[in-house]
Amino acid sequence: MIFVPLSFVAALLLVILLVAALRARETTGGNTAFLFLVALCALQSVVVGLRWGYHVEAARYIQPILASCLPPLVLFSFRTLLQRDDLEDGLMRWLHALPPVVMAAIVLFVPALIDVALIVLFVGYAIAVLNLGRSGPDALVEARLDSAVAAHRALVIAAVALCLSALFDLGVLLAFEWSKGEDAAIIASNANLLGLFFIGLTAFVASRAQPSAAGQASPPEPSPSEQDREILDKVQRMLVDQKLYRDDNLTLSRLARRAGVPARQISGAVNRLAGRNVSQYINDIRISEACRLLRDTDMSVTAAMLDSGFQTKSNFNREFRRVTSLSPASWREQSRPAAALDA
Structure with missing residues (x-):
């Protein structure tokens, strides 16, 4: 042998x-x-x-x-x-x-x-x-x-x-x-x-985390400042109004360059005001958009995942459960009857 x-x-x-x-x-x-x-x-x-x-x-x-x-x-x-x-x-x-x-x-x-x-x-x-x-x-x-x-x-x-x-x-x-x-x-x-x-x-x-051609949050600092609020508002507007969250190659470094704000300041503002790290904060926005698509359209779960800025099903499912405590399919099944009653 x-x-x-x-x-x-x-x-x-x-x-x-x-x-x-x-x-x-x-x-x-x-x-x-x-x-x-x-x-x-x-x-x-x-x-x-x-x-x-x-x-x-x-x-x-x-x-x-x-x-x-x-x-x-x-x-x-x-x-x-x-x-x-x-x-x-x-x-x-x-x-x-x-x-x-x-x-x-x-x-x-x-x-x-x-x-x-x-x-x-x-x-x-x-x-x-x-x-x-x-x-x-x-x-x-x-x-x-x-x-x-x-x-x-x-x-x-x-x-x-x-x-x-x-x-x-x-x-x-x-x-x-x-x-x-x-x-x-x-x-x-x-x-x-x-x-x-x-x-x-x-x-x-x-x-696979490297963009094509960041568990735990940074330790919180004593108290948020007005500058933190201004930074977070600016980042929020960029992410939502410009739909920057849909960029599956988005990194904290790229976000900082687009916002004209140092990455450490963005990270600190998100940590202090939102109580989470930047990855979780942006994924919250992505999950919110995915929920809207699953509730208001007939788009497939995979299509909603891609359209909301996720690249892999494992990340999408993990983050979806973190935010909603349900799988995407279960959330859609539970949310649609409620939406129909409201109509």
Whole structure:
């Protein structure tokens, strides 16, 4: 019987995700950095299978170097969803290219430190990734507003997956210390199947949040100001009067440019006055329009979804239930008799 390592199965699943992302790129605006991340996870899965499944000697030197590329690429990928002004420039950006260089030196000269270095690297970057999303979905101003919550969840899961990979690296280190590496192959395979696959999956989800060619709200500030009211009124007029909510590629960054108001001020005004994040606020408007279409027209649920600015059924159904506590079909069934009686 031909032996197929679990990591090869993970690699196949990641390749399928990558192909799906590439095919959908024209309509979803797949982010290139996230696509590279999925590809790197797939490649790393293959190398892990070659090392621990088929004991290919060369793979033991390549695997830690590839692994050291993952955390910086995770951080860079999610940073592309931040406001341009928040991105690092100059020397700090190039410092993130050092981990594979340092790891290559460790592999050549002090291989005993490989696992320790990987643990420190993965945990450190996991903290950095979580720090990016500390303000909730509104921090991801370059993400489509209907996907900002999903992208933020993907960010958190990616950080957890980095920590999980560090935990498994610790397990491999202890396996060599306690049992001379007898269990290392099993631990490494499981680490690959779980850690790399989850990183690749979250990269796939987050890539679809990028517009084609942002759970929790930011912490509220003490009290709304008159400026907050003016900003919210201006945003409300733009969204409703200009039907800007129908733009399925709308991001907080684009909304800020159209309104001529900094994204942080819009986010703060919505948080303080509406008690929710920008994504939820705009989705409330979209759901209100969808309800009108479902009540007053014979338009199908899918057509109402698209006409109100949603791109996927999963986002539409989730937001519809959040606002109305019902599915679109159930809401239409309950609202139409009432409308008929009013007439």
